[in-house]
Amino acid sequence: MASPASVSAASPSRPASVSAAPPSRDATRHVAIAGNPNCGKSTIFNALTGLRQKVGNYPGVTVEKKTGRFFGSHGEPMELLDLPGSYSLQVRSPDEAVARDVLLGRQIDTARPDIIICVVDASNLERNLYLVAQMLELNIPVVVALNMVDVAEKNGVVIDVMALREKLGVPVIPMVATKGVGLIELRQAVSRSPLPPPSICAQMPIVLEREVMALARQLPVAHEVARGEALLLLTLHDAALDAVTHHDTAIIAATRAAQQRLLTAGIDPLSAPVDARYDWIGRICAAAHHHGDSHHAASLSDRLDSWLTHRVWGWVAFLGMMALMFFCIFTVAQVPMDWIKDGADALANWVGNHLPAGDLRGLLTDGVIAGVGGVVVFLPQILILYFFLGILEDTGYMARAAFIMDRLMSKAGLHGKSFIPMLSSFACAIPGIMATRTIENRKDRLVTILVAPLMSCSARLPVYSLMIAVLIPGHSALQKAGIMLCMYLLGAVVAFAMAWLFKKKLLKGETPMLLLEMPPYRMPSWKGVALRMWERSGLFLRRAGTVILALSILLWAMATYPKPSDPQAPPAEALAQSLAGRMGHAIEPVIAPLGFDWKIGIGLIGSFAAREVFVGTMSIVYSVESKDKEDIEPLRNVMLGEKRANGLPVFTPLVCIGLMVFYVLAMQCISTVAIVRRETNSWRWPLFQIAYMTALAWIGAFLVYQGGRLLGFQ
Amino acid sequence: MNPFFDHLAVAAIVSGALAFFVFRFLRKRAGGKNCGSDCGCGTAKAGKVAR
Numbered sequence: 158m159a160s161p162a163s164v165s166a167a168s169p170s171r172p173a174s175v176s177a178a179p180p181s182r183d184a185t186r187h188v189a190i191a192g193n194p195n196c197g198k199s200t201i202f203n204a205l206t207g208l209r210q211k212v213g214n215y216p217g218v219t220v221e222k223k224t225g226r227f228f229g230s231h232g233e234p235m236e237l238l239d240l241p242g243s244y245s246l247q248v249r250s251p252d253e254a255v256a257r258d259v260l261l262g263r264q265i266d267t268a269r270p271d272i273i274i275c276v277v278d279a280s281n282l283e284r285n286l287y288l289v290a291q292m293l294e295l296n297i298p299v300v301v302a303l304n305m306v307d308v309a310e311k312n313g314v315v316i317d318v319m320a321l322r323e324k325l326g327v328p329v330i331p332m333v334a335t336k337g338v339g340l341i342e343l344r345q346a347v348s349r350s351p352l353p354p355p356s357i358c359a360q361m362p363i364v365l366e367r368e369v370m371a372l373a374r375q376l377p378v379a380h381e382v383a384r385g386e387a388l389l390l391l392t393l394h395d396a397a398l399d400a401v402t403h404h405d406t407a408i409i410a411a412t413r414a415a416q417q418r419l420l421t422a423g424i425d426p427l428s429a430p431v432d433a434r435y436d437w438i439g440r441i442c443a444a445a446h447h448h449g450d451s452h453h454a455a456s457l458s459d460r461l462d463s464w465l466t467h468r469v470w471g472w473v474a475f476l477g478m479m480a481l482m483f484f485c486i487f488t489v490a491q492v493p494m495d496w497i498k499d500g501a502d503a504l505a506n507w508v509g510n511h512l513p514a515g516d517l518r519g520l521l522t523d524g525v526i527a528g529v530g531g532v533v534v535f536l537p538q539i540l541i542l543y544f545f546l547g548i549l550e551d552t553g554y555m556a557r558a559a560f561i562m563d564r565l566m567s568k569a570g571l572h573g574k575s576f577i578p579m580l581s582s583f584a585c586a587i588p589g590i591m592a593t594r595t596i597e598n599r600k601d602r603l604v605t606i607l608v609a610p611l612m613s614c615s616a617r618l619p620v621y622s623l624m625i626a627v628l629i630p631g632h633s634a635l636q637k638a639g640i641m642l643c644m645y646l647l648g649a650v651v652a653f654a655m656a657w658l659f660k661k662k663l664l665k666g667e668t669p670m671l672l673l674e675m676p677p678y679r680m681p682s683w684k685g686v687a688l689r690m691w692e693r694s695g696l697f698l699r700r701a702g703t704v705i706l707a708l709s710i711l712l713w714a715m716a717t718y719p720k721p722s723d724p725q726a727p728p729a730e731a732l733a734q735s736l737a738g739r740m741g742h743a744i745e746p747v748i749a750p751l752g753f754d755w756k757i758g759i760g761l762i763g764s765f766a767a768r769e770v771f772v773g774t775m776s777i778v779y780s781v782e783s784k785d786k787e788d789i790e791p792l793r794n795v796m797l798g799e800k801r802a803n804g805l806p807v808f809t810p811l812v813c814i815g816l817m818v819f820y821v822l823a824m825q826c827i828s829t830v831a832i833v834r835r836e837t838n839s840w841r842w843p844l845f846q847i848a849y850m851t852a853l854a855w856i857g858a859f860l861v862y863q864g865g866r867l868l869g870f871q
Numbered sequence: 872m873n874p875f876f877d878h879l880a881v882a883a884i885v886s887g888a889l890a891f892f893v894f895r896f897l898r899k900r901a902g903g904k905n906c907g908s909d910c911g912c913g914t915a916k917a918g919k920v921a922r
Contacts (some may be wrong), residue, residue, distance in 0.1 A: 514878040520884060703891070710888035714881075831899070 185270050185664060186232045188347060191256060191292065192276030193285050194242030195676035197304040200334040201276060202239040203685050205344070224266070229348030230341075238270065244284075246291045247392060252594055255429065259382065260295055261389070262382050269297070269382070272347055276302045279309035279316055279331070280677055282446050283438060289325065290359050290434040294388060296381040298352040301329045302343055307336075308677050311457070320445035326357030331596075335682045354381075359437035363393075364422050365429050368415040375411050389424045391415060458677040462557065471561045479645065482545040483638040486618070490537035491634075497537070501530030520713055528709025528773035531792065533701050535619040535769070536544070536694060542615050542692045544686060546584050551681035555580060560675065569653045570660030574604040582612035583645070584693075586829045588829055600664040603657050606836055607846055610829055611652035613645045613821060616768040620820045623772050626793040628813040648821045653855065704766075709773050712737065712763050716777055732778065737762075751819065752812040752862040754801065764825045811865040815858040823854035 184279045192198040206225025223239040240259060241252030248254040255264065262269035277285040292299050301321075309316060322329045328346040334338030346352075361369065361826035366778030369391060373383035376390075390412045393401055402408045421424045464470050501787040505526045512518040549555055555577060562576040573595060582742045596602040621644055625637050660666065715737035721730060732738050732757075740762055748758050756778050763774040772792070772806070779795045799807040824830070824847045 513877075515874065516881045517877045520881050706890040707888040710885055711892075714885045714888075 185236050186229070186271045186347075187236050187238065188272045188274060189238045189259060189270035190242050190274045191260070191288065192278060192302075193244055193281075193288060195556075196242070196276045196278040196281075196285060197332075197334045197829060198242060199239060199277045200682050200685055201274070201285050201302060201304065201332070201340075201343070202237060203682070203688055204334060204337060204340055205224065206237055227344075230345045231348055233348065235347070238267065243288060245287055246389065250833050256710045259388070260292070260297070261386055262379065271298070272352060273297050273299045274298055274343070274347065276304050278676075279303050280312050280314060282309075282314070282316065282491060284595075286438045286441065287434060290438060291356040293325070293327070293358040295385045296354050298354050299327045300346045300352070301325060301327055301684075302332050302334075302339070303329050304332045304334050304339075305677075305679070306331045307333045307338075308679060312677075315447045317445040317447075321441065324357070324441040324444055325355075327355050335680060340599075357431045359430075359434040361388075361433050362424055362429055365424055365426070365433075367421060368419055368426075372411055372415050376408065388430060389756045391419070392430060394427070414584075458553075461678055462675070465554070466560050468564070471557070475558060475561055476642075478545075478549070478643055480638060482542065483641045483645070484634060485545070486538045486541050486638070488634045490541055493537040496536050497530070501526055501534065503557060516717070519717065520710065523777055524709050524713025525706065527776035528712065528770075529701055529706050531706050531773040531776040532619060532769045533698070534771075535622065536697060538618050538622065539615045539692050539697055540694055542618065543690050546581075547686035548681050551679070551685060552809070553676040553678045555556075556675045565653060566656075569657040570666070571601055571604060571656055575601060575656075578605055579609055579612050579649075582609040582614060585614050586610040586612070586615070586826065587832050590829070590832050593836070598666065600660075600666040603837065604659045604664050604840065606833055607659060607842065607849075608652040608656045610824055610826070610846070610850065611648045611655065611822065613648045614768075614826075614843060616826065617644075617820050619769045619772045620764075621817055623775070623793060623796075624813045624817045627796050627808050628810055630793060630797065644821055646819055647818065651822060655849075655853075663834075673686045700767075705770060705773060708763065708766055708770050709777065712759075712770070712774055713777050715740070716759065717762050737778075747855075750863065751815055751858040752809070753816070754807055756799075757807075757816065758810075761819075764820075764823075766827050768825045811862050811870055814865075815861040818861050819854045819858040821854075822850060822857045824850035 160187040186423050190198055190202055202223065202225065205227040207227075225237045225239070227235050227237055229235055238259065240256040243253040243256045246253075246257045246260070249256055259267050260270070260273070273292050275289050277289060289299070289301060303318065303321070304318070305628045316331075318329055318331055328349075330339050330343045332343065332344055334340070360366075369384060369387045372390065373387035373450070376383050376386055378386055379685045390401065390408070391399065393412070398412060399407055402412075416426045419429070465474050505522045508526065509518060512521070512531065528668045549558070558580055559576045566576055575593075578592040578596075580589075581592050586609050589612070590606050593602045593605045593609070594607060621641055625640050628640070629636060716732060716735050718735060721734045724736075733742065737759045738755065741758035744758045744762065745753075748754075748761065753761070756775075759778055760774040764771045776792055776795065779799075780793060796808050797806070801807055830843045830847065833846060834840060837843070
């Protein structure tokens with residue numbers, strides 16, 4: 158047996174060779190919430206914890222760790238851990254591995270839960286019960302939250318809850334989480350003390366059970382996890398067994414010997430437990446689960462899907478929804494944006510009136526307020542974006558979008574599952590890239606990571622909005638929304654094209670078959686959507702108040718110092734002589750073919766840290782340069798009036814479109830680079846990504862500007 | 872305002888902004904693989920765990 162010294166200190170989970178001594182525990186009960194994806198797990202989590210949530214990471218892996226606090230029905234504190242959605246403990250992806258490790262007490266930083274709330278989709282009972290069957294083998298008290306009973310009822314499914322309780326031997330709480338039905342009963346069930354561990358589980362064949370118990374006795378783990386651990390090990394092969402045991406040769410040898418004995422006895426250790434569980438589930442469903450009238454089977458979801466997944470109407474619906482989203486961004490958001498702009502202007506005026514002229518006043522008005530205010534003004538647009546994305550996700554439409562995209566994605570050598578991370582990247586590439594961990598194939602995952610940042614994220618929205626306002630200042634919201642939609646589509650089209658190229662040349666592999674669960678449509682959880690909008694706005698404002706603020710201060714300093722030797726020099730000359738001006742001039746030969754001048758160059762340089770800084774930078778550059786500081790014009794008017802040395806305007810339609818195309822295609826987010834580095838565990842791929850996307854952006858902007866000029870546009 | 876104090880205040884604010892990025896870089900390096908970006912996927916808590 159391997160000694161504890163064989164444990165690597167950097168391992169994210171404890172190997173089976175180390176005794177699973179739990180971290181120190183206080184009086185707080187640790188509850189884990191588990192279940193299949195799309196079963197309403199997060200809705201229940203949000204309902205129980207409200208705003209008392211924290212989002213972090215499990216150490217060593219890029220899996221989100223969501224914890225929250227709630228109080229039991231007797232006021233006792235409980236810590237709730239939202240486990241990643243899993244179909245079973247037979248893992249296929251890093252997040253399912255984390256769920257398994259937490260439940261087996263193998264996750265170093267996370268205490269093994271005292272109670273498991275296993276959320277089950279009542280409209281899909283048989284499939285969901287598989288995970289329940291595995292939970293019951295873990296010797297941890299389980300409460301089954303039978304969610305979406307309303308959907309099951311609409312589908313004509315009748316569930317005998319009493320029979321289910323009796324067959325499973327654990328509390329079963331019928332719920333409609335989106336309406337808060339069953340929450341009180343769930344809280345009461347979890348608060349029962351003591352809540353006994355399950356006494357019923359699927360019976361394995363006797364020969365298999367003997368081998369499981371024999372192997373369990375050899376594992377130096379706590380008694381309560383030994384059987385679960387042994388059953389897991391017997392179903393693993395080769396590389397998976399090696400990884401889970403952290404190369405513990407003694408355990409690997411014992412496991413392989415047990416597997417061989419089982420095979421000799423005519424029992425496949427991989428499939429026998431699965432068959433046993435499904436047999437058991439079959440008997441439970443026969444007793445507790447009945448389908449009603451057959452004409453209910455053509456549910457509302459099916460009828461909607463006949464349109465929304467149609468090869469023509471599906472696309473129409475998808476594009477229509479995206480167009481509606483952008484239309485709202487340009488109309489509904491305008492009023493609050495004007496309020497924020499007026500507030501920033503009023504603040505700048507107040508500072509200007511109360512501080513004497515000097516660098517400090519300049520820093521505060523032209524640096525901080527112009528820089529941060531220039532970004533914060535787009536908060537309403539970002540909230541609308543997240544509102545729509547939240548609705549699309551909550552209603553179950555995202556899976557349909559992936560299905561529609563599958564036909565297109567398969568031409569690029571990917572399957573529709575890759576589209577979900579890409580669709581998430583419309584909000585932010587970082588969670589989109591992290592969502593690629595659900596893609597089993599390594600090459601497909603890598604290709605998706607490489608192209609995901611091409612999907613226009615929310616940070617590009619301020620840039621597009623500013624350029625569109627400069628491009629077509631007086632035109633209708635519909636036209637502006639149309640241009641915005643074109644930019645988003647451009648990103649998507651180029652992403653598909655690059656994915657095709659990468660699969661053909663760089664990361665060759667077969668086009669996988671799509672196997673995707675399409676959850677039934679449901680009303681969105683407005684509370685969940687609101688919570689997500691609250692979280693994102695908090696993150697956006699925190700970023701504005703930290704990174705953007707600090708960047709704005711530094712950019713102002715770079716645009717102000719060093720000052721020209723002649724204190725009477727005009728502001729334009731002072732800007733040109735500053736550090737930022739010199740950097741802008743330095744890259745001007747590279748960007749001149751794109752129609753960009755050195756001031757745009759300053760904006761591009763700043764944007765490589767964070768895209769939305771471009772707007773703040775332009776505000777700073779033109780504020781610093783402004784002769785009349787009493788009259789704060791909208792930035793777009795200042796940009797519209799900007800002229801080159803030859804008297805021609807700088808921001809022509811070609812330059813505006815070229816700039817937008819540049820921002821569609823360029824990799825301008827240090828945070829995304831950091832995440833790609835982490836997800837790929839190497840600098841090679843993020844550096845390659847920066848290089849190819851920068852090249853694409855330059856070529857795209859070049860084609861727009863020079864191609865447009867050749868065609869006679871100016 | 873006395874020009875000296877004016878420049879001192881500006882220098883202090885700009886130095887603070889620089890120090891922010893230096894501290895952020897050092898904190899991310901100390902957090903190692905656990906450290907996420909500032910989009911909410913990684914937090915100081917994860918960094919503390921790693922330390």
